[in-house]
Structure formats: structure tokens, C-alpha cells
Amino acid sequence: MKSDALASRLAQTADAIEALLDALLVETVREGEIARPARLLAAMRHGALGGGKRLRPFLTVETARLFGVDPGQSLRAGAAVELVHCYSLVHDDLPAMDDDDTRRGRPTIHKAFDEASAILAGDTLLTLAFEVLADPATHPSGETRxxxxxxxxxxxxxxGMAGGQMLDLAAEGRFEDGAAATLSETEIRRLQAMKTGALLAASVEIGAVLGGASPEQRAALGIYGRALGAAFQVADDILDVEASPEQLGKATAKDQDRGKGTLVQALGLGAAKRERDGLSAAAVAALAGFGTEADTLRAAARFAAERRS
Incomplete structure (x- = not known):
């Protein structure tokens, strides 16, 4: 699949996810609710709408497509994954975590609103994700849900992700004696597999569960998802060194300034780029048994390594 075709598919899915999230985050009170506070809803909308590549729901939708899943179901599952991702960004940006002022070229929620609203917005985006998955509209089978x-x-x-964030904070020296830790290459890979890779891999796994994939298919897709997630994180580390804040829509070089362990630091920039490309190739190779129907997923693995923002 050519890069412009992938970009078109990514944009179509992003638009569909944006529309679904917009419909979920409305003032209308749902059955079983009492009220939807306007400030909390506005903060949630700020954190979830209006930006991002929506790569995680794209992976869910495209994996489910391999098995002929109804797009309405896969989009709902993808929206749940994206809600978790958005919650994680809201909380990561807080002063107690990474203390970022901008996200996707806009003020972070604690800057646009306040810290309490940001915490509650993140909590509620996370909760909403599981409400969406548990709804029969996502799949008629309770076992599948x-x-x-x-x-x-x-x-x-x-x-997974929360545990990885704790490891990251500990490595910065946030606790005990306050000294930053020098992580080994193995420790860096574990941290990154949890903090970033776990949700990316789950995006693929969720599409496979929706599609009723066989154990063998799920195993292959698991290899794909984990390799793609690792490639994505190495690419992120490289971008933190090479890209501008304008390209990324957020501050850069913060990992370096805080002494965070990355594979760029552990391996060197050139070796990290080779690692990124090797992981992308491993993700593509894992899809050998799926034929041309998986070309979009193959292109997504290459995109994860080649992206510039």
C-alpha cells in the first residue's frame, strides 16, 4: 500500500472516530446518569477531540477488517482504546507527571482549565472507555465484550501502561533518595513495552477478539502488535532528539533533559534507527499468513517507524 493510500485510510478512520467521540461527549444525560457537569464535559472534549493521528483505533479497525467485522462495532471498540489513550495523555501532562504545557499544538487541560478538572477529565475518559466496551452496541456477545x-x-x-509510567517516574528519581537511575537496555525495553507498547498491542488484540480470530491468528497478530508498539516508541525517542516542537505539537528534548532512559541513549542514534527499522520489518513479517488483506496493517507498521510527527 502506498503512503498516500495509507494516509487516506488513516484520515477516514480518524474522522469516524472523531465523530463517534463527539457523539459520546454530549450534554444529553444517558439512562442511569443524573447529570453531566458542563465544566467536566468541556475538559473531556478538550482532551479527546480535535487532534491526533488516531493510530490506535486505526489498528483496531483494520485488524477487525481482516475478519469481516461490522465497522460500527470496530469503531466503537477503537473509540474505547482512544479514550484510554486520551486519558493517559491528560494525566501524563499534569505537573505531578511530565508537566507539559502543550499537547497537539494546544494548551494541555490543566493549563486550559485547572489541575482538578484535568484529573477528573482523565478519570472520566478512562471510565467511559469501559462503558463503551461493555455496551451491547459494541458486540452482542457478553463473553466477547x-x-x-x-x-x-x-x-x-x-x-501495562500505568505500571510503565510508575517505572518511568522511578527512573527519573522521583521517589526515595531522589537520584535518577541509569536503566539497562533490558530495563528500558521493559518500561517502554509497558508504557507505550502495551496499549498499541492491545489495539490489535481487540480487533482480533472482535473478529473471533483463531489462536494461531491471535498469536501472529500479537507478535505484530508488540513489534509495532516497540518500533513506535523507538521512533518517538528519535523524534524527541531530531524533531522540532512545531513538528510534534509539544515540547521536545524533555526526555534528554530529565535523564530518562531511552534506546537512543542506550544504543546511540544510529543503532536506535536500525532497531526501529528492524522492529518494523518484524511486524510486517508476522503478517505473512494473512495475504494481501493485511496490506494496510503492513503499511501501518512502516508508518510507525517512518513518521515525522
Missing amino acids: AALVLALARASGLG
Whole structure:
């Protein structure tokens, strides 16, 4: 698949996810709710709408497409993944975490609103993600919905994204004696697999669960998702060194300034680029058994490594 065709597919999915998130984040009170506070809703909309590549829901939708899943179902599952991703960004940007002032070229929520609103907005985006997955509109089978919830919860929690963030903070020297740690290459890979890779891999896994993939298919897609997630993070580390704030829509070189462990630091820039490209190739190779129907996923793996923002 050519890069312009991938860009078109990415844009189509991003537009569909944007429309679905917009419909979920409205003033109308749903059954079982009492009220939707206007300030909280506005903060959630600020954090979830109006930007981003929507790569994670794209992976969910495209994986589900391999198995002929109804787009309405895969878009809802993808929206749930994106809500978790948005929550993580809102909380990562807080002064107690990464203390960022801009995200996607706009003020972060704690700057546009306040810290309390940002915390509550992140909490509620996370909660909404699981509400979306648990809704029968996402899949008629309760067993399938439970499997979707389990996959997203494990990727997001203690052994996944949140746990990875804790490892990251500890490595900065936030706790105990306050001294930053020098992480080994193995420790860096584990941290990154949890903080970034787990949700990207789960995006693929959730599409496979929706599609009723066989154990063999899920295993291959698991290899793909983990390799893509690792490639994405190495590419992010490289961009933090090479890109401008204008390209990324956020501050750059912050990892370097804080002494954060990255594979760029552990391996050197040239070796990190080779690592990124090798991971992308491994992701593509994992899809050998899926034929041309997986060309979009193959292109997504290349995109994860080649992106410039």
C-alpha cells in the first residue's frame, strides 16, 4: 500500500472516530446518569477531540477488517482504546507527571482549565472507555465484550501502561533518595513495552477478539502488535532528539533533559534507527499468513517507524 493510500485510510478512520467521540461527549444525560457537569464535559472534549493521528483505533479497525467485522462495532471498540489513550495523555501532562504545557499544538487541560478538572477529565475518559466496551452496541456477545474489557484493562493498568509510567517516574528519581537511575537496555525495553507498547498491542488484540480470530491468528497478530508498539516508541525517542516542537505539537528534548532512559541513549542514534527499522520489518513479517488483506496493517507498521510527527 502506498503512503498516500495509507494516509487516506488513516484520515477516514480518524474522522469516524472523531465523530463517534463527539457523539459520546454530549450534554444529553444517558439512562442511569443524573447529570453531566458542563465544566467536566468541556475538559473531556478538550482532551479527546480535535487532534491526533488516531493510530490506535486505526489498528483496531483494520485488524477487525481482516475478519469481516461490522465497522460500527470496530469503531466503537477503537473509540474505547482512544479514550484510554486520551486519558493517559491528560494525566501524563499534569505537573505531578511530565508537566507539559502543550499537547497537539494546544494548551494541555490543566493549563486550559485547572489541575482538578484535568484529573477528573482523565478519570472520566478512562471510565467511559469501559462503558463503551461493555455496551451491547459494541458486540452482542457478553463473553466477547468481557474479553474486550479484559484486554484493555490489562494493557492499561498495573502490568501495562500505568505500571510503565510508575517505572518511568522511578527512573527519573522521583521517589526515595531522589537520584535518577541509569536503566539497562533490558530495563528500558521493559518500561517502554509497558508504557507505550502495551496499549498499541492491545489495539490489535481487540480487533482480533472482535473478529473471533483463531489462536494461531491471535498469536501472529500479537507478535505484530508488540513489534509495532516497540518500533513506535523507538521512533518517538528519535523524534524527541531530531524533531522540532512545531513538528510534534509539544515540547521536545524533555526526555534528554530529565535523564530518562531511552534506546537512543542506550544504543546511540544510529543503532536506535536500525532497531526501529528492524522492529518494523518484524511486524510486517508476522503478517505473512494473512495475504494481501493485511496490506494496510503492513503499511501501518512502516508508518510507525517512518513518521515525522
